[in-house]
Amino acid sequence: MKDFIIIGAGQSGLSMAYNLAQTNSNYLVLDANEHIGAPWLKRWDSLTLFTPTEYNHLPGMKFPFPKGYYPNKYEVADYLKSYVEHFNIPIEFNQKVTSVTKVDGVFEVTTAKEQFKSKQVIIATGPFHTPYTPPCHTDIAEDVTQLHSENYKNPNQLQDGDCLVVGAGDSGVQILSEIADTGRKVHFSGTDNIKAIPQTFLGKTLWWWFTKIGFLSVNRYSKIGQWLSKGVQPVIGTDVKSLLAKDNVIHMGRTLSADETSITFQKGSVSSIKNIIWATGFKPNFFWIDGISFDEMNYPSNYRGVSNDIEGLYFIGLPWLYTRGSATLGGVWKDADYLMNYIAKNQQAA
Known part of the structure; x- marks a missing residue:
């Protein structure tokens, strides 16, 4: 019997593990991957964060690179590995959780x-x-070679011929840019109205400005x-x-429809495409947790990470769990602190 089980050994799970360790709690982290940092290493090879070093610290250990540096995926994975080793965080890997059920006041966490x-x-x-x-x-x-952005690594995966990148978010645009730099003809499918902002402005990083104007601390419950x-x-x-202006x-x-011979878009049909990168995002899946309700985005109902349905169940690392920074490497610690304080108060009251 553990006091706590944390499911997931990414930055949010590690932040909670750090806090629990400070209270000498009997806890264990379960993770579906083979090793720490695996989800980062699965992303495309040229991936770099759009947050500089000074905004990527987890609690108790700074990200070990100079201020203003934008780490790549390998450096993030190495940092998480060092974090686990430094704080001796107990993790069991290859433990994909298939269900969480509360029975007679005790959580039963089942893996494969x-x-x-x-x-x-x-x-x-x-x-x-x-x-x-x-x-x-x-x-x-x-x-036609089809890859979701989750499985895209680099342009070497592509066969000869034209390419299509679908998706106007950060992933889609970065992958589009990388493939376009090879000189290959790339069709892009996405909105005409992409809002883009630079990483630096007037000599300061974007995240410096976000912090200065309070953008990262605006909570989801405010107007x-x-x-x-x-x-x-x-x-x-x-x-x-400039990217979309390239020849x-x-x-x-x-994208509207497709068949064996062509793909149809708002601006016409194309029959020459031999490769497609679907940078079309992910759907959340929390249906393996018994007895919870969901919001309109299929995320578990909660207030600041505290389940609205089941006492003793908590969530961390979700987009806008409380603020814009809730799901970021350097912002998750605030939610971890809140949950730890909430848990501590509940234990004292009991």
Whole structure:
């Protein structure tokens, strides 16, 4: 019997583990991956954060790079590994949790291998679970290479011929830019109205300005927070206007339909595409947790990470759990602190 089980060994799970360790709690972290940092290493090879070093610290240990430096995915994974080793965080890998059920006041956490019991459970699996690909992808000819951005590594995966990148978020735009730099003809499918902001402005980083104006501390329950959280997030650090103006980049608008011979967009049909990168995001999956309700985005109902349905169940690392920074490497510690204080007060009251 554990006092706490944390499900997920990413930055949010590690932040909670750090806090629990400070109180000498009997806890365990379960993670579905083979090693720490695996989700980062699965991303495309050229991935770098759009937050500089000074905004990437987890509690108790600074990110070990100079101020103003933008780390790549390998450096983030190494930092998380060092964090686990430094604080001796107990993690069991290859433990994909299939269900969480509360029975007679005790949580039963079941994996593909075994069952664990705990008094309280913290869900730290993040927001990115099931890759989403539009239904029309099944109508496309089998000789077309199709990759979700989750599985895209670099342009060497692509066969000869034209490419299509679908998705106007950070991932889609960064992958589009990388493939366009190879000189290959790339069709782009996404909105005509991409909002983009630079990483630096007037000699200061974007995140310096965000902190200065209080953007990162606006909470989701305020009027401004409700407006921001429901809006389209801007692309950060990519000159989208210049990218779409390249001779080998053809903006087709939204994808409408597909068949064995061509793909149809708002701006016409194309039959020459041999590769498609679907940077179309992910759907959350928390349906393996018994007895909880969901909000309109299929995230578990909660207030600042405290379950609205089950006592002793908590969530961390979700987008806009409380603020814009809730799901970021350097912002999750604030939510971890809040949850730890909430837990401590509840234990004292008991």
